Amino acid sequence: MYSKMALNNVKKSFKDYTIYFLTLTFAVCIFYSFNSIDSQSVVADMSKGQSEYVKVMGNMISVISVGVSVILGGLIIYATNFLINRRKKEFGIYMVLGMGKRKMSQILFLETLYIGIISLIAGLLLGMLFAQVLSIFTAKLFAVQMTKYSFVISNSAILKTILYFGIMYLLVMLFNVIIVSRYKLIDLLCASKKNEKVKVRNPYLSSFILIVSLIILGYAYYLVNKVGLNFNDFRFKVSLVFGVLGTALFFYGFSSVMFFILQKNKNVYLNGLNIFSIRQISSKFNTNFISMTIICLMLFVTIGTLSTGLVIKNSAESSLVNQTPFDASMQISNIKDTKVPVLDALKELNYNLEDNSNYVLLRQYENDMSTKDLLEKYATANDEKQTLDMRVFEKTNMLKLSEYNSMKKLKGESIIDLKDDEVLVSSDYEPLKGILKKFIEKENSIKIGNKEFKIKEKKILTEGISTSRVSLFNLIVPDNVVDGLKVSEEMLNLNFSGNNKEEAKRQLTDILTGFMFDNNEYKNLNYVIYGQTREMAYEASRGISTIALFIAVYIGIVLLLSSAAVLALQQLSQCNESIERYKSLRKIGATKKMINKSIFTQVITFFMLPLAVALIHSYVGINVVNSYMMSIGGGDQLKSILVTALIMFIVYGGYLYATYIAYKSVVNNENA
Template structure:
């Protein structure tokens, strides 16, 4: 009997609440797909270094999945709560017929078990299919070919998905049992007739709060953008200020929105606007809380999608420039690497005839001493400029060795002159202004003027990203009294000797004491950059997509439940002569208001958020973010718009079939 009731209820739930089941299925699908990345490696032509980097991507996705599990748990429990509320009258009928709470919990247990099994099965099937396409994106990010296409599935991802969602469904069962245990029969039978207690707020207090919220949000925008991307760590208070302003915005709006519309009698009395606004106002106590959370989730999802894809593209855009040498060795203590290695028995000349050993020096010269204040404001997203760090110095002879190694024209300097080279294009305008205005600098008591050379663009060493904003080139006699800061060796090999050198560097590091040597070979940098790009992109798609789905699903379930609870009200409209077309129009307006309110503010937030994201992306490489913004907006339209349309048709079906 109980199984029969559970199957009947499940069949009806599939019909009336398809959005709930589709959300569960999609959650399982995307969870499996992003946890199955490691299994895609068997199709890709990966080197050993790339395999290690590929494994790191899978590991990070595993950590992200823990957070995603909590988000999905919230979504499923939240959705289940609305389904329970929607069926309270049905449960009341069961209890009136003599069914006790224990038996009612048993029915819910069977239903939840069936929902879990069905959503897991269908979601895993779609997840396996989608993961095959994900391998193509992975191959593109790692810039490798697919050696042979093979239909694969990840046993570990499947087990992780089953365990994660199994735990979530157990929590749902516990929640259902507690909910049924607390309710009274009279509450179940009268639940559809109850409104939330409406606390009427003073209109002028609400208006004042609204103004305060706008000030808080505007101040948060200003602080985040004014601080710059390089000082992202100090933006925590600004982010909290913006979040607080968002909550106050919806809190105050719910207090005077009705009064504002009522002041325009023509609009308020038109069609069923009065009814629609009263419907919204009947939920005034909880609307502002859910709207605020949904707004922040939408904002975060949009920025994560656009920002994640942008950083991934930026990392790959500069990869060719950053791997011009077979190997770069770096020491951050300014040790003469060639001489130090020679003392340890490692002679660089035995492995390469084409290498440059050089040192960057430091002095009292800082960025504020050479770059104009207005230009510093333009470049505040660059950390050395934002923190007024010391400008590094290189000798002319060593710089010309670098130019010669890269097959570029060497330069010359007259006594008392300096020149500048950089690998950050955004800084070139400010640095060329320094040369154009004949800016004098003082290096260890030597007053120098710029030569006629414009800023020279040169990537001086292998690295994961460009970070040489400005290095001053001076004659060799100037650096003799300066303190060594960072030392480098760039090497090219006729044969593949980089692995031998790297192995020997590791041996030197074991006996080097306090100093340490970093080795950046071309293959490892390609793998590291691809790995970092793939990780950031996948995190953006994975978490951003889940946030958008969660936001839309919560709104959809709210409105579906609301439409079912308000059937009696729509029935009254029908009885007093309101035609079905006008009822459907009012329903569309109500759902549109609910969907557009959080989306509107989220899009405004996103303007500032994407501007900040663009500045962060610039730190990783030069690329336009507009393409990624359009992709994020397209995903938003598909997900959010799809849920909106489905919600309207689902709510219309609930109401029209009942009246």
């Protein structure tokens, strides 16, 4: 009996459940599709290195999914509470007819179970389709040619989705039982008679709080622009705290101030139903300023993660052209006290270097002279000073002219000449770019030991000196200058040659991949080879940037979905509390068109104001991130902004429209 009643209630109240159902369905879809990414058919067409990055991405998404499930669980509880509040009168009638709270809890339990099962099945089916789109998207990001496409269903992702959402639904059901057990009959029967009080705060106090909030936010923006993305800097943490506090105070004071200003403008205030609309908006903001703050911050994180995720993807790959001048580069790290040259290591691994490549050895010699002391007075900005604080700049690396010229010949470039008292400065490290530019403009020479060396040509050499390895700072010096200096690093650069080029590349790739991903075959050796082929460098860049992009999109969409759903449910909940007011408007002659216009004004204000503040926060935040991104090669900012705007328009705009339609439907049906 109760099972049938619960099923009929779900059918009867389907309009009330629409936003709830769609939110659950989309949540399940997103959860399944991202957790199934490492099981898709595209993985079969990937190289070993690419598949390893996908595996890492799958593990990271699996960990993040725990936090995502907590967010979605809170959203489901919030949505369920909204649905219960809409049906208080119905539950009151049940109690009048003699139904106990236990039976009511049972009905609510079954309703939640039914809607959960329906949304879970619908979400999984939709997720299976969306996962195929993600699979194709992944192939494009990794530049993989899919030789054979097959529709793949991930059993592990299905089980994980059922487990996580099953736990969430169970908690929701327990929550429902607790809520129903606290109901009193008089409160249920009179629920529709209770109206939320219209709260309008003192305009002068609100104005003061609004001004304080703008000052706090301005100072937060100043701090974050000053320190950049230095998470360890105390000022960065202060900027975050001030940002949250300033946002909360802004929403606390804004509505009352705007109400006061609009009230003074009689042409606006007395036009149509503006008196009603403005008081409704002001009252709701005064009541819900904390939730508005949370939603605004969630939207800020959403916009930030989506847009910067795309910028990271573009930036990481744009810098690779200069950083991959050779077919492969590698160096060796010796374990314990053994010192195995890289050439001997490759022979031990049975790799035929002589017959399959042209190669050169490029050594970095370590001089006790401090690079930091050399450049410190030209580091004026805070981020420049932080760059020079890196341990690597405690000494200075030098390149022998003859070895440097051998490297130039391998690249097919002209060699350079240096006199005995000349040096050249080499660096392709973007954070040093501004410092070195000022240094070159002001200085004509560098003192090494007791001798002054002229800086030849007064320019910085920014070419890459090995594949996928940034040259931080090197002085190119005559050969005799490095006599007696310690070799800090030895790099082997090579270009494949001969008739066996592809097989040689495959063999070297297997060796380097084995060391990179801790292959058991090499664990007993006394050394580790670090290096990449040009293809591996691109794979690594695509792998790391794709991981960052997928995680950003995953978190961003979940937060966006949660923000939009909470706003929608909040508006519909407050709609029920204001039904009596809309009935009064109809009685005094307000037309349906006027009421619909008032509803639209309220809904769009509640959706757009937190979004507008989030966009201002995002503008500041994205500029800070982009300043950092420029240090690794820049990126296509316009493309990332357009993609983020499209996602926001589809999801956020869709919820705004659905909320307006649902709000209008409730009011019109009650007034019919």
